[in-house]
Amino acid sequence: MSCAGSRVRVLSVAGTDPTGGAGIHADLKSFAAHGAYGMAVVTALVAQNTHGVRAVHVPDVAFLRAQLDAVSDDVTVDAVKIGMVGTRAVADEVAAWLAHTRPPVVVLDPVMVATSGDRLLDADAQDAVRRLVAQADLVTPNLPELGVLLGEGTAATWADAVRQARRLATAADVTVLLKGGHLPGDASPDAVVDATTVTELDAVRVSTTSTHGTGCSLSAAVAALRPRRPDWVTAVREAKEWLTGAIAAGEALGVGSGRGPVDHLHHAPALGARPFSADAWDRVADLRAACDDLPFVRGLADGSLPVEEFEQYLHQDALYLAQYSRVLARASQLAPDGVAQVFFAQGAARCLDVETLLHAERLARAGTRWSGPASAATTAYVDHVLAVAATGSYAEVVAAVLPCYWLYADIGARILVRAGDLAGHPYGDWVGTYGDPAFAAASARACDLADAAAREVGAATRARMLAAFVTSCRHEVAFFDQVRALAPSR
Numbered sequence: 001m002s003c004a005g006s007r008v009r010v011l012s013v014a015g016t017d018p019t020g021g022a023g024i025h026a027d028l029k030s031f032a033a034h035g036a037y038g039m040a041v042v043t044a045l046v047a048q049n050t051h052g053v054r055a056v057h058v059p060d061v062a063f064l065r066a067q068l069d070a071v072s073d074d075v076t077v078d079a080v081k082i083g084m085v086g087t088r089a090v091a092d093e094v095a096a097w098l099a100h101t102r103p104p105v106v107v108l109d110p111v112m113v114a115t116s117g118d119r120l121l122d123a124d125a126q127d128a129v130r131r132l133v134a135q136a137d138l139v140t141p142n143l144p145e146l147g148v149l150l151g152e153g154t155a156a157t158w159a160d161a162v163r164q165a166r167r168l169a170t171a172a173d174v175t176v177l178l179k180g181g182h183l184p185g186d187a188s189p190d191a192v193v194d195a196t197t198v199t200e201l202d203a204v205r206v207s208t209t210s211t212h213g214t215g216c217s218l219s220a221a222v223a224a225l226r227p228r229r230p231d232w233v234t235a236v237r238e239a240k241e242w243l244t245g246a247i248a249a250g251e252a253l254g255v256g257s258g259r260g261p262v263d264h265l266h267h268a269p270a271l272g273a274r275p276f277s278a279d280a281w282d283r284v285a286d287l288r289a290a291c292d293d294l295p296f297v298r299g300l301a302d303g304s305l306p307v308e309e310f311e312q313y314l315h316q317d318a319l320y321l322a323q324y325s326r327v328l329a330r331a332s333q334l335a336p337d338g339v340a341q342v343f344f345a346q347g348a349a350r351c352l353d354v355e356t357l358l359h360a361e362r363l364a365r366a367g368t369r370w371s372g373p374a375s376a377a378t379t380a381y382v383d384h385v386l387a388v389a390a391t392g393s394y395a396e397v398v399a400a401v402l403p404c405y406w407l408y409a410d411i412g413a414r415i416l417v418r419a420g421d422l423a424g425h426p427y428g429d430w431v432g433t434y435g436d437p438a439f440a441a442a443s444a445r446a447c448d449l450a451d452a453a454a455r456e457v458g459a460a461t462r463a464r465m466l467a468a469f470v471t472s473c474r475h476e477v478a479f480f481d482q483v484r485a486l487a488p489s490r
């Protein structure tokens with residue numbers, strides 16, 4: 001099949017969801033996610049959210065027909081996806097329009113009950129939906145809908161459901177996309193079934209509450225893909241892989257407190273998404289505030305920190321930096337280009353040179369030798385960054401090392417302001433290093449590299465980046481906070 005326009009023109013005929021997760025709203029996002037030009041005719045106005053359906057208003061069917069004709073009198077429709085019809089009158093009107101204007105691809109999602117359990121189809125409209133099935137090329141029932149279409153009960157097993165799908169495909173001369181989302185277990189298989197062939201498509205079941213609108217989104221994706229794909233199986237396989245990723249990324253959207261929507265644009269995070277660093281910084285707002293209040297940080301700023309505590313801190317920091325340097329070297333090793341490679345290699349060297357020197361000089365000047373082992377807090381932080389370096393991708397490693405730049409630069413700049421003139425300040429050398437604009441520039445560069453890395457990865461890796469970043473920040477706070485407990489152990 002081919003289409004004349006630069007994009008496939010796909011029409012959704014469906015109900016609304018003002019929270020944007022299901023119905024025509026989901027369909028339009030699904031179309032866009034697959035590069036299609038989306039259009040929509042509203043069958044029913046539904047007052048619903050992620051918790052359920054509050055009210056349904058079905059406009060006069062004459063008005064539905066006016067919408068349908070307005071589209072098809074003007075625009076060539078390459079594919080249509082039909083979702084919620086709600087009433088028998090609507091189903092019959094859509095059937096009449098299909099008989100008059102038959103787009104080359106007709107996908108029917110026989111919506112009957114929402115994920116929330118609310119009815120979306122009048123009981124007396126089931127026969128009308130069965131008639132619509134006969135006009136469709138592909139019908140996409142979930143398990144209960146398949147039973148209703150056949151006038152049978154809901155299949156108890158996947159094998160029974162596949163047999164039911166076969167009966168429907170044969171009786172209605174239609175291809176069936178049987179959806180296994182309602183099955184128990186670790187898998188969420190689907191199957192493309194026609195009179196002669198069954199093609200099972202396996203997928204892992206994502207453990208999530210974000211399943212609102214999955215059926216709508218899947219059928220819309222298949223409608224958008226089919227005009228550009230050689231057969232149903234190819235289009236469905238691609239759509240299902242995309243949907244599994246969209247379900248996995250759904251919770252991160254933070255939309256609603258019930259069964260939330262999927263993230264239709266999870267595969268294109270650069271499309272309007274906030275930079276990784278902006279999200280990450282917001283996520284650790286509480287930790288940043290906590291840092292400013294630590295006695296260690298306050299004592300550093302006003303110079304009242306006992307010198308023993310400072311030296312103990314420097315000793316632990318030197319132990320930390322020796323290992324952190326290896327993690328920066330790992331980031332350099334994994335870096336996608338020469339610029340990032342050099343940045344992290346120089347960072348690794350700097351840890352060993354400048355900062356260790358600062359520590360050694362300071363401790364030597366004090367005439368003190370600190371030789372104790374790494375503390376529990378130091379070991380925990382080192383273990384975390386080394387674990388990410390050993391098992392994580394470049395993006396995750398960059399996220400894990402970022403707080404050591406960014407939190408330090410951030411706190412350093414504020415301490416610098418609070419400390420005032422560094423000339424007579426007991427910790428002027430330390431404050432000068434971390435409050436230095438050159439260190440702030442290195443920190444900004446590390447943020448840019450983390451943002452660039454985040455743009456190249458999917459939602460699951462981005463979530464792991466965030467987790468690695470937040471964990472490093474927690475260790476930073478614990479690292480500062482350990483000092484009081486360590487001081488007497490010299």
Ligand SMILES: Nc1ncnc2c1ncn2[C@@H]1O[C@H](COP(=O)(O)OP(=O)(O)O)[C@@H](O)[C@H]1O
Pocket residue numbers: 115141142143179180181182188189190203204205206207208211213214215216218240243244247
């Ligand atoms: N938790 C989940 N993890 C992965 N895929 C899922 C999950 N829940 C549903 N799906 C998939 O979403 C699509 C819609 O499934 P289903 O829930 O059966 O339909 P409906 O939304 O119409 O009730 C199917 O491809 C199904 O396999």
Ligand SMILES: Cc1ncc(COP(=O)(O)O)c(N)n1
Pocket residue numbers: 014015016017022023024046048083084111113114115120211212213214215216217
């Ligand atoms: C307008 C409209 N159409 C369909 C559904 C079903 O959604 P789901 O895909 O979660 O079953 C819905 N909740 N609202």
